[in-house]
Amino acid sequence: MQRRINFSEGEFYHIYNRGANKTNIFLDHFDRARFQKLLLLCNRSKAITFRDYIGRSYVEIEKEEPLVDIGVYCLMPNHFHLLLRERTENGISIFMKKVLTSYSMYFNTKYEHSGVLFQGRFGARHADSDEYLKYLFAYIHLNPVKIIDPDWKENGIKDREKAKGYLSNYPYSSYLEYTGEERPEGCILNKEAFPEYFSHPQDFDIFIEDWLSFSEE
Numbered sequence: 001m002q003r004r005i006n007f008s009e010g011e012f013y014h015i016y017n018r019g020a021n022k023t024n025i026f027l028d029h030f031d032r033a034r035f036q037k038l039l040l041l042c043n044r045s046k047a048i049t050f051r052d053y054i055g056r057s058y059v060e061i062e063k064e065e066p067l068v069d070i071g072v073y074c075l076m077p078n079h080f081h082l083l084l085r086e087r088t089e090n091g092i093s094i095f096m097k098k099v100l101t102s103y104s105m106y107f108n109t110k111y112e113h114s115g116v117l118f119q120g121r122f123g124a125r126h127a128d129s130d131e132y133l134k135y136l137f138a139y140i141h142l143n144p145v146k147i148i149d150p151d152w153k154e155n156g157i158k159d160r161e162k163a164k165g166y167l168s169n170y171p172y173s174s175y176l177e178y179t180g181e182e183r184p185e186g187c188i189l190n191k192e193a194f195p196e197y198f199s200h201p202q203d204f205d206i207f208i209e210d211w212l213s214f215s216e217e
Contacts, residue, residue, distance in 0.1 A: 018079030
C-alpha cells in the first residue's frame, strides 16, 4: 500500500503506531527501555547489532549523523507517538523500518509471539502549521494520563494535580526532559531542531498546566 504522505527534508511529522488488534506491545519495563534505546541506536545510517550495546549507557554510545531529529516521544502500553523532523532523504522511512523491525524481532523472540506485532504501516501526519506543531508537544506528552484516567479526553481531567504528578513520574516519554530533569535518555532528543517554544522549563510547565486546565472545562 502506497503511503498517502510524502516526507520532505526539514519538515515535521507526527508518527504513531499501535499493536495489531490494539494488543499491548510493551509488557514490562524492559520492553519500554528496549524501545527507548532503539530510538537512539537506529537513528543512524549504518546497521546496528543491539547486543553490541548491552550494558552500555546512553552516554557511552558514539554519536553519528542522525537520520531524523526527535523532538518528542511517548510510549503507551499498546501504542507509541513520536514527533520527528526529516533530516535526510527518506530518513523517517529508514529510521522507522529499523526501529520497528528490530523491536518486533526482540518482542517475538522474548514472548514466543508469531504473526505481525504492529497494526500495519506506521501512521504519519504532517505538522504543517506552527499551531499544530506546538499542540503536539501537549497532545503527545499528555497521553499517559489516559492510564490513570481513561476518559479524560472525552470528559476532562478529574484531578489535575494527580495527572501532573503522574506525568512527572512517567519515565517512558520525553516529558521529563522538558521539565528540566537531566537523564541519560535525554540524548535521544535534538530539541534544537525544533522551534524554541519553551526557553525555560517553567515555560513548558505553564504550557502543560494550561492544557490540563483547558481539558477540565
